[in-house]
Every structure is written in C-alpha cells, then in structure tokens.
Amino acid sequence: MRTPLRRVLAAATAAALLLTAAACGGDDDAKAGGKPSKIVIGYQQIPNGDLVVKHNKWLEQAFGDGTTIEWKLFDSGGSVNEAIQAGSVDIGLVGSSPASRGISSGIKYRVPWIFDVIGKAEALAVKGGVTDIQSLKGKTIATPFASTSHYSLLAALQEAGLDGKSVKVIDSEPDAILAAWKRGDIDGAYVWNPVLAKLLADGGTTLVTSADLASKGKTTYDLAVVTDDFADKYPDAVKTWVAQQDKAVKLIKSDADAAATAIAAELQISPADAKAQMGDLIFVDAADQAGDEYLGKGLPDNLFATAKFNKDVGQITTVREQKSYTDAVDATFAKSVPQ
Incomplete structure (x- = not known):
C-alpha cells in the first residue's frame, strides 16, 4: 500500500x-x-x-x-x-x-x-548473494505498486511459492528505487528501463525478466x-x-x-x-x-x-x-x- x-x-x-x-x-x-x-x-x-x-x-x-x-x-x-x-x-x-x-x-x-x-525492458535486478527466487526470503524488494513491474514481481513470487510474508515488497517509484539501491536500503527491485539499466550497471544481476514471464502466460x-x-x-x-x-x-x-x-x-x-x-x-x-x-x-x-x-x-x-x-x-x- x-x-x-x-x-x-x-x-x-x-x-x-x-x-x-x-x-x-x-x-x-x-x-x-x-x-x-x-x-x-x-x-x-x-x-x-x-x-x-x-x-x-x-x-x-x-x-x-x-x-x-x-x-x-x-x-x-x-x-x-x-x-x-x-x-x-x-x-x-x-x-x-x-x-x-x-x-x-x-x-x-x-x-x-x-x-x-x-x-526484457522490465526485470527483477538483485544484488550479490541472491541467485534464485527462493533466495529472496527475508529480502527487501522495491517496485512501483500498481505497475506492470509489481504485477510481474507478484507473478514470479507466486510461481516460486513465495508471498508477501516471506519477502518484504515495498512501494517505490523508479528514481527513488535507484537512490535506495545506492544507499543499500534494498536487496533488489523489479523496475523498467532506464532505471533498470542503471541498477545492472551498478553491479546488479537479472533474476527474472518480463519476457520470461510472458513465455509462461503473464505478458x-x-x-x-x-x-x-x-x-x-x-x-x-x-x-x-x-x-x-x-x-x-x-x-x-x-x-x-x-x-x-x-x-x-x-x-x-x-x-x-x-x-x-x-x-x-x-x-x-x-x-x-x-x-x-x-x-x-x-x-x-x-x-x-x-x-x-x-x-x-x-x-x-x-x-x-x-x-x-x-x-x-x-x-x-x-x-x-x-x-
């Protein structure tokens, strides 16, 4: 919320x-x-x-x-x-x-x-130590609520059997996501370009993309x-x-x-x-x-x-x-x- x-x-x-x-x-x-x-x-x-x-x-x-x-x-x-x-x-x-x-x-x-x-223009970018969706347990992930990225994040979590109780999903707009990432306040973010590209350039890795989810019926x-x-x-x-x-x-x-x-x-x-x-x-x-x-x-x-x-x-x-x-x-x- x-x-x-x-x-x-x-x-x-x-x-x-x-x-x-x-x-x-x-x-x-x-x-x-x-x-x-x-x-x-x-x-x-x-x-x-x-x-x-x-x-x-x-x-x-x-x-x-x-x-x-x-x-x-x-x-x-x-x-x-x-x-x-x-x-x-x-x-x-x-x-x-x-x-x-x-x-x-x-x-x-x-x-x-x-x-x-x-x-691939929207994706879940994560920091070191997170290698799969299951590794998100206990982590803080940011995304703009009510967006396509939010939808895709929830779809990825649901597929992995995770929910809001096991992963802390917070509401944040793209520019604020970048700032929080640099401060170390978040462990990852589901967001779109150009902010996505900046997260990846700052050491982030891609865990799942919207193209991946589209192939599973979540276009x-x-x-x-x-x-x-x-x-x-x-x-x-x-x-x-x-x-x-x-x-x-x-x-x-x-x-x-x-x-x-x-x-x-x-x-x-x-x-x-x-x-x-x-x-x-x-x-x-x-x-x-x-x-x-x-x-x-x-x-x-x-x-x-x-x-x-x-x-x-x-x-x-x-x-x-x-x-x-x-x-x-x-x-x-x-x-x-x-x-």
Missing part, C-alpha cells in the same frame, strides 16, 4: 487538478464541433515511440497552432490513473496491469493503442488510455494521435538510429544506450495491432486475466464481467491509420 503521506499528497493533487480539469480537451470547441483547443498527455520515461513523438513535436505539427499539446511527466501508471480520475489528463501511458486495475475500478477510459509489448504491455469523454468528443483527434504513434513505430523499425537519437535526448542517455533499451521492447504497427492477436482479442483477454490474477493475490477486490475488458479496448483508431 502507498504510505499515508503519499495518499495525502495524491488526494491534495487530485483536488487541485480538478479545479483545472475543464481545460482538458477544450470543452468549448467540442460544442462548436471543432478540434480540441488543448490536449493533455500523461507520459512516462520509457524508451518507446511516445518519446519519439514528443521529441520530434509531431503532434504539435499535426494539430497546428489551434491546439496546444501539454505533456505531463508521471513516474508510473498508477499515478497516471490518479490523474485521469482527477480529470487532468486526456491521453496517458499506463501498463497493462494499471489499465486492468483502472477498468476494474470503473475508470471511464479505453485503450486505443499498444505502445509496446514489454520484454505485459505499455498501453495508451484515452478518456471516454475525450474520445467521444474528438474521435478525429484520437485518430490523429494514433497516426503519429504509428509513424514512430515505423521509424523505430526502419531507422532505429534516428529513433534512438530522439529517445536518448528525452532520457538524457547516449543514443547507443537508448537503442539497446529499445531492443528490449517489441513494437507493433497499427495494421498488426488492429488484428485479433492484439487489440482485437489478445489484449482484452489479457486484461481480464490480469484482473483475475490481481484479485487472487489481493491487489484488487472486484473483477468485472469479461465484456467490460473487451469493450474497453478500441481497435477502430488503429484501423483508421492509412497503410
């Missing part, structure tokens, strides 16, 4: 953001039938196409002077969910576990895009979520947003060096490191996303299964009917992208 201080800060932030929520999506323009005057995007520092779009200002170019694009940085999908509930974000990046949690809790949003399929994704309100008012704007994301995926596939240069500038790492971290993710273009393997069927089934797992391990209290997860995934925007 989050600490009382974080709960207080989150509540205070949500209350403050509600005061400015009317600015999201440009409500006046909706009444006039025009494009939004402002789009607020919640992003994270993950080496995928979203950072390519941001760095190259493709959204600003696509929408023109009539629409302001505001980028807000978040530490994790759980924080993005809180901001969406507060009405301060129109489109955001969350992992598949936070998305499943959001749908389960009734957040009114849908998934129009898969940023990436998480492979995780980085997903886009758009509020139902925004998508219903501005479907053409969502189509334009998706088209820019598809453009980024195509650049990653056709000119990885150019994509890495953009990502490196956003993450303040070298292009070589950015390219290596990109290689730990799987990118899928709009044409393939629209099919049954992804938005058509695979992802809805995954979100439902993730909800059931989270309930089984005590992370959520309610799982909705499967149709709720199916209805929350919208392939129409990916299908609209010209090929």
Whole structure:
C-alpha cells in the first residue's frame, strides 16, 4: 500500500487538478464541433515511440497552432490513473496491469493503442548473494505498486511459492528505487528501463525478466488510455494521435538510429544506450495491432486475466464481467491509420 503521506499528497493533487480539469480537451470547441483547443498527455520515461513523438513535436505539427499539446511527466501508471480520475489528463501511458486495475475500478477510459509489448525492458535486478527466487526470503524488494513491474514481481513470487510474508515488497517509484539501491536500503527491485539499466550497471544481476514471464502466460504491455469523454468528443483527434504513434513505430523499425537519437535526448542517455533499451521492447504497427492477436482479442483477454490474477493475490477486490475488458479496448483508431 502507498504510505499515508503519499495518499495525502495524491488526494491534495487530485483536488487541485480538478479545479483545472475543464481545460482538458477544450470543452468549448467540442460544442462548436471543432478540434480540441488543448490536449493533455500523461507520459512516462520509457524508451518507446511516445518519446519519439514528443521529441520530434509531431503532434504539435499535426494539430497546428489551434491546439496546444501539454505533456505531463508521471513516474508510473498508477499515478497516471490518479490523474485521469482527477480529470487532468486526456491521453496517458499506463501498463497493462494499471489499465486492468483502472477498468476494474470503473475508470471511464479505453485503450486505443499498444505502445509496446514489454520484454526484457522490465526485470527483477538483485544484488550479490541472491541467485534464485527462493533466495529472496527475508529480502527487501522495491517496485512501483500498481505497475506492470509489481504485477510481474507478484507473478514470479507466486510461481516460486513465495508471498508477501516471506519477502518484504515495498512501494517505490523508479528514481527513488535507484537512490535506495545506492544507499543499500534494498536487496533488489523489479523496475523498467532506464532505471533498470542503471541498477545492472551498478553491479546488479537479472533474476527474472518480463519476457520470461510472458513465455509462461503473464505478458505485459505499455498501453495508451484515452478518456471516454475525450474520445467521444474528438474521435478525429484520437485518430490523429494514433497516426503519429504509428509513424514512430515505423521509424523505430526502419531507422532505429534516428529513433534512438530522439529517445536518448528525452532520457538524457547516449543514443547507443537508448537503442539497446529499445531492443528490449517489441513494437507493433497499427495494421498488426488492429488484428485479433492484439487489440482485437489478445489484449482484452489479457486484461481480464490480469484482473483475475490481481484479485487472487489481493491487489484488487472486484473483477468485472469479461465484456467490460473487451469493450474497453478500441481497435477502430488503429484501423483508421492509412497503410
């Protein structure tokens, strides 16, 4: 669970953001039938196409002077969910576990895009002396709660027959994880790049990756979520947003060096490191996303299964009917992208 201080800060932030929520999506323009005057995007520092779009200002170019694009940085999908509930974000990046949690809790949003399929980009990094999952008994492991990393950590522990009583799992955001690692406060962390790469460079070793768990049926994704309100008012704007994301995926596939240069500038790492971290993710273009393997069927089934797992391990209290997860995934925007 989050600490009382974080709960207080989150509540205070949500209350403050509600005061400015009317600015999201440009409500006046909706009444006039025009494009939004402002789009607020919640992003994270993950080496995928979203950072390519941001760095190259493709959204600003696509929408023109009539629409302001505001980028807000978040530490994790759980924080993005809180901001969406507060009405301060129109489109955001969350992992598949936070998305499943959001749908389960009734957040009114849908998934129009898969940023990436998480492979080796998220992993459990540990310090010396830990050689297998069983060696985690009595150890302190950090991860951002309600994230895909948290989900993957719990899945790895469950498979090994361990639980929260035998391993101390603490809630910590990526930057705080790095600081705690350097201080010696933790024995390991399940987290994503670029922080994961920093832990490994500082003497850490990889115990299990999200690619390992995917091979056992626990696939995780980085997903886009758009509020139902925004998508219903501005479907053409969502189509334009998706088209820019598809453009980024195509650049990653056709000119990885150019994509890495953009990502490196956003993450303040070298292009070589950015390219290596990109290689730990799987990118899928709009044409393939629209099919049954992804938005058509695979992802809805995954979100439902993730909800059931989270309930089984005590992370959520309610799982909705499967149709709720199916209805929350919208392939129409990916299908609209010209090929």
